[in-house]
Amino acid sequence: MDFDIVIVGGGLAGLALAAALRRSTLSVALIEGALPVLPKGLDSRIYAISPANARFLDAVGVWRHLDAARREPVRAMEIHGDAGGRLDLTAYGSGVSELAWILESSLMQRELWETVKRQGNLNLLCPARPKTLALGPDAAQLTLDDGRRLSARLVVAADGADSWTRAAAGIDVRFDPYDQLGVVANFATEQPHRGTAFQWFRHDGVLAWLPLPGNRISMVWSTGEEHGRELLALDHAALCARVAEAGSLRLGALELITAPAGFPLRLMRAPRTVAPRLALIGDAAHTIHPLSGHGINLGFQDAQVLAGVLCDKPGHVDCGDLGLLRSYERARKEEVVTLQTVTDSLHDLFRPSDGPLTSLRNLGLNLTNALPVVKDLLVRYALAS
Numbered sequence: 001m002d003f004d005i006v007i008v009g010g011g012l013a014g015l016a017l018a019a020a021l022r023r024s025t026l027s028v029a030l031i032e033g034a035l036p037v038l039p040k041g042l043d044s045r046i047y048a049i050s051p052a053n054a055r056f057l058d059a060v061g062v063w064r065h066l067d068a069a070r071r072e073p074v075r076a077m078e079i080h081g082d083a084g085g086r087l088d089l090t091a092y093g094s095g096v097s098e099l100a101w102i103l104e105s106s107l108m109q110r111e112l113w114e115t116v117k118r119q120g121n122l123n124l125l126c127p128a129r130p131k132t133l134a135l136g137p138d139a140a141q142l143t144l145d146d147g148r149r150l151s152a153r154l155v156v157a158a159d160g161a162d163s164w165t166r167a168a169a170g171i172d173v174r175f176d177p178y179d180q181l182g183v184v185a186n187f188a189t190e191q192p193h194r195g196t197a198f199q200w201f202r203h204d205g206v207l208a209w210l211p212l213p214g215n216r217i218s219m220v221w222s223t224g225e226e227h228g229r230e231l232l233a234l235d236h237a238a239l240c241a242r243v244a245e246a247g248s249l250r251l252g253a254l255e256l257i258t259a260p261a262g263f264p265l266r267l268m269r270a271p272r273t274v275a276p277r278l279a280l281i282g283d284a285a286h287t288i289h290p291l292s293g294h295g296i297n298l299g300f301q302d303a304q305v306l307a308g309v310l311c312d313k314p315g316h317v318d319c320g321d322l323g324l325l326r327s328y329e330r331a332r333k334e335e336v337v338t339l340q341t342v343t344d345s346l347h348d349l350f351r352p353s354d355g356p357l358t359s360l361r362n363l364g365l366n367l368t369n370a371l372p373v374v375k376d377l378l379v380r381y382a383l384a385s
Helices: 012-023 051-059 105-117 164-168 225-233 236-246 295-311 322-349 356-369 372-384
Strands: 002-008 028-031 046-049 072-074 076-080 086-090 100-104 122-125 130-135 140-144 149-157 174-189 196-202 205-212 216-224 254-269 278-280
Touching: 002 012, 002 140, 012 028, 012 051, 012 105, 012 122, 012 295, 046 051, 046 105, 046 205, 046 295, 051 100, 051 295, 072 205, 100 105, 100 205, 105 122, 130 164, 149 164, 174 225, 174 236, 216 225, 216 236, 216 254, 225 254, 236 254, 278 322, 295 322
Parallel strands: 002 028, 002 149, 028 122, 076 196, 149 278
Antiparallel strands: 046 100, 072 100, 076 086, 130 140, 140 149, 174 216, 174 254, 196 205, 205 216
8 A cells, every 4th residue: 555644643732633634635545554533531641732732733633523511721830839839820911811721532532533533535444553664765664463565655753752663764752760759640629729820849840730620630740650550559449548648739629530540750862853855853853851741742843843854845846755754853843842841841940959049949930920921921821723
């Protein structure tokens, strides 16, 4: 089977790229190992989607079909330091309607899947997994585990941080573990959150509460591995009490509504995100610390930019041409490197310590809070990412 583009991976970034290619005349195949499944209850994987990416999802025909009752706008943010520092951001203060939208991962994936199923220029190969990859001068050759053979002008790796495609292409990446776990769970709250997201930089890590529809929140506690395992071992009542106390009972008592889970945190940098007939997007191209909430936003922006490059290329240009792909790489490099550097630096800055560093980081939050112009710049950058 011959295609212009083969996307390996049907997660959010891969599906978003496929959907964004609907306006092109390119033939596309997407390889995915399993159909997306909606959990019976609330998904524990929750993302904060920037307004820019909400507009992108709307442009590819997805946003309007997402259940409005299952997405929550963020109207304000409270960020607390570990020694009295505080930063408050509001949509109203920056003249916008919301700072972000909170959505379930599975909800977006399922709607993206339903959208691309109706796409005329796309072949969904599922369930299927790649077995071999060869990048040649004129085409890339893929063999699937069921023996089918595919030829493509361009292969896009969208198969996650441990990308098989990236490894098969011989691109080595650098993983820097944070020696932390991201502990996630969803809770019902005693008091209304009023569309506010909360973040505490604590001596035991970074605790974030994201508002969900109704009196519910999603928690991400980025913390040392030992403390993370301790949290996961708590019974439900003890976990609720611990999380509520860590958040200074800001929303009163908490009630667990999804079982907690933990995943290791690590920074991943790729020396290059393109090669002849290959492009990397999403977590296959980069990972960052979750304290910024920008991981999936970077993936969506990868998809949008790469789709724009491919849809707008001159007809005589091969979509696997390295010069063309480098224009995508250049367009994405600054934002990715900036966010990786900022989040990594914040992680280092708020590591447990005493003395001058504690005072400095909390002074920085308070100083920023007192400067409306600086606060507005922070919000504007977040809205556009």
